[in-house]
Amino acid sequence: MRRREFASFIGPSLLVMVGLLVLPLIRTVQWSFQEVNYGQAGTFIGLSNYTQALGDPRFGRAVFFTLLLTAIVTALILVVGYLVAIGVNGLGKLRPYILGSMLVAYVLPGVVGAVSFSWLFNSNFGGVLNLVIERLTGQELLWFTDTWPNRVMIIAHTVWHLLPFSVLMILAGLQGVPKELREAARIDGANALKMHLWVIIPTMRGIIGFVCLITIMDVLRTFDSLIPLSPQADAIGNESIMFYVFDNAFRDGSQQLGLGSAVNVLSILLILICLFPFIRDLLKEAKAKA
Amino acid sequence: MRNRTQIRTGITAMVIAASLTSLTACGAGSRTGAEDATAVECDYTMPEGETTVNVLAYNSSAIDPFTNTMVKSCTRENVTLKHDPIDFSGQVTKTTATLSGDTGSYDILETYGFAVPEIASAGSIVPLDDFVAEYGEKYELDALNEGMRSALSYDGKLYALPMQAQMYVMAYRQDIFDELDLTAPESFEDMIAAAEAIREQGDIEYPIALPMSATADISTIYQAAMNSTGTDFLDAGEPQFTSDGSREALEGLKSLLPYMDPEVTTFDQPSVQQQMFNGNAAMAIMFSGRMNDLTLESNSPNFDKFGFAAPPSLAADAPYLFSRLSVDGWAIPENTQLDKDMLFQMIASSVGEDASNASVPAAYPAREGIVTDESSAYAVAANETIAATMPAPNDPFSAPVTNAIRPVLVEVLLGQTEVEDGMQEMQRLAEETVSGS
Incomplete structure (x- = not known):
């Protein structure tokens, strides 16, 4: 391919990436050191926004909750996603329909799915699951105002929403494991559990790393689903970092864009720290293949 | 190969179904189709070039009739009025954004009495007195209620043309009250007594429903309770959170909590409506704009069992009722690039007699004489409430102070903070907000 052709192919996407990613990122870093109101030039205030964010116990609670949610959801997505993928892989004609119906949860806009999901637990809107759990346990759980029941609901929704992607990826990985490798392991006397633990999973390490990477990124950005699922997230310690940013920077006409930008910069650093092992592995793998 | 085709077909069908579901949900916006809107005369001087007038107004059954009348009647020849569906929270955020720069995204804004002092004192919206003097007779603006005009004024100038007002109204289950020989409560003590009687009967566990959503409504409820004692958040710019009125309001609201759903701090007005639709509550207090929905057969099997007071x-x-008067009106941003005379005539035409008549019973129009006792099932209650609601003082710090104290208020009502400690903390936050530190 000639240089000019290469430039004409890559140019438009480069332009979009610079316009929509690089420039806003530069502006975010700039604003994080300023006091900024809509439509006005910012005033430099040094590290004040960072000290305000880091000294705010509410921000600390938001970081804790977001990391807790990310850790639990990622673990569940990997385990449940793997088990479901194995089950789906063994299906015959029903496979496309099962896969298709699972994807509904993934393609629904987050807030629409979250509203529907919240109704399952809301006695004011039918609350089918709430009713079943009440009948089974004899306890009235406050899904929206008690910290842990609310966390369980948020985790369940996030897993429901993100699971189809991981199932699809892992399913593709399962189908890519060479038959010869399985046969060899079977001849060597490996049972089903050992086959998965020592043969299949190591073969799919790259795909599992990729699923982890995407899941962690998605969960760290949790925002819109909390509006219906946790209407008083701040009061019960179930506020995500992105929700904290929105509440400070925009809600009710708030204009703390500087503080919001500082929290965003801190979030980017946090995301990079969380993703570092996976990015390093992916780069290593790419280098090895090259 | 056949298997792959099956997978593709299955997945495609499901994804299309899900996408259609999503699109249907996205389309749910305005409750009143613009095609059904009232047509009125909208007589402004036609600009020479193609002109788009962007209107920012949240969707509700009380506001839509005025918005739709304006959009339908004033769109002609070179001029197109554009209004996209939006909720109240979105309107608040977009109002701040559009008023901040030298140019804005909107040319006509829906606003309300609580917000006017802050944006008027910042010079972000245009005083309308000169336009009212010029066009008052043409659009019969003298017929707009004086109190509502005052609610949208700041520093002696009118900043928004009132279209409609909302005040708290109580809806209750007339059938249950009759059966238990109860009358509509006149004090919180009466409400508790009625709630106990209803609970004892055994059908309804939590008879009282109030919108106390921790992210918005809770501060309005607290302010309404303070207003009942004759105090407000601010008095001549001084925060009043350590006053006796504040204490009585907090203790009064806490006394109702045992009779409300344990998750009441997540309930906004639609949730409270839902409680009444379902028969999960027997008494609810909400803004009057929410009452019409209760009387519609399509919404609830109990539609004909509600009484209003x-x-x-x-x-x-107490000197006043537990109520707030919220007046909605149209304002013109200072930073609009369009002819302000034209914009004023557009908003004036939308609050005319025909549009106001069409808004009843969903709204309580600002135009005098439109709402009579026969206008709706709750008209008598609305008229009584207006007469006994504390006039809202106009202070530019009301909105920022409300945002500042809300998290502490939630903690007090959830029992996480003692009343006295909460009052001191709210006072401190309010003083910081007013002083700008």
């Missing part, structure tokens, strides 16, 4: 007072000897 003015809300109670905090105490039997």
